[in-house]
Amino acid sequence: MGIGELVGAGRTADVFALDDGRVLRRYRGGGDATGEVAVMAYLAERGYPVPAVWPGVAAGELVMQRLSGVTMVEALANGVITAERAGEMLAELLRRLHAIPPRLSADPGHRVLHLDFHPENVMLTPQGPMVIDWATAAEGPPGLDSAMAALILAQVAVTVPAVSVAARAVLCSLLRQLDGIDGEHLAEARRRRAGNPTLSPDEVGKLDEAVALITEAAGS
Template identity: 85%
Template structure:
């Protein structure tokens, strides 16, 4: 496996090109990717749009199919997709995900949750949208995943000036298309975000305001 150029970087991992139409996602902390590989393989078998994935040679390495296309954020910024359609598409993907039975839990109400579901983690490929970055995946009530998606958009609207207007518009569309967000799920999502070590103090400090933005948007 010949590792090529750096093609992407996130909060916890770097992505390198490989010479066979694949990419290497390498976690800087060496996080074990066994669970992430298992979840993505399980979803792919059931028709959910995720990249093909293989374990790497080290615990923190994950080899994935290289996708072509813009992220949803890039498409929004470049006017390729409207905020209304982006919110609708995010809702459609969440519903498809939550229609799949949980992999491990025996609770009939549980589903696989992405828990970091936002436009940067959706790639608009020629074959359709693909969802990436399953490092935070867990199992639980689907409403928690929807609440987390809304909260991440609300935080972006409040803390990332370059996408603030777009994030607010996508959030508004998402909330219109969802079946609703329960207060208990929004509170749990806030608690999880508050303890997320990758967030900046400013992002954590805006959590209450982000929750208020969601409730105001739902009520408008």
């Protein structure tokens, strides 16, 4: 397996090209990708739009189908997709995900949760949208996943002035498509987000403002 150029980098991992239409995703901190591979394979078997995936050589690696297209963020910036449609698409993908039974949990109310669901983790490909980056996937109540998705959008809206208007518009569209955001789930999403070691002090410090924005947008 010949590792090629760096083609992407996130907060915790780097992505390298391989020579056969695939990419290698490698955690910088040496985290274990075994669970991520299992979740993605499980979802793919049930028709959910995720890239094909294979285990890497080391525990902190996974080999993934190389996708063509752009992220939803890039599509928004280029005017390829409207904020309204982006919010609708996010809601559709969440509903499809939460219709799939859990892989491990015996609780009938649990589903597979992405827990880092936002426009940078949705690729718009010629075959349709594909959801990437399942490192934080877990199982639990689907309302928590929806609350986390809304909170991430709201957090971007209050911390990144350059995209604040677009993030707010996508958030409002998403909230119109959901059956509401449960207060307990939003509080749990806030708690988890505050404990995320990849967030800056400014991002953590504006979580309450982000929560307030969700409440305001949900009521408008």
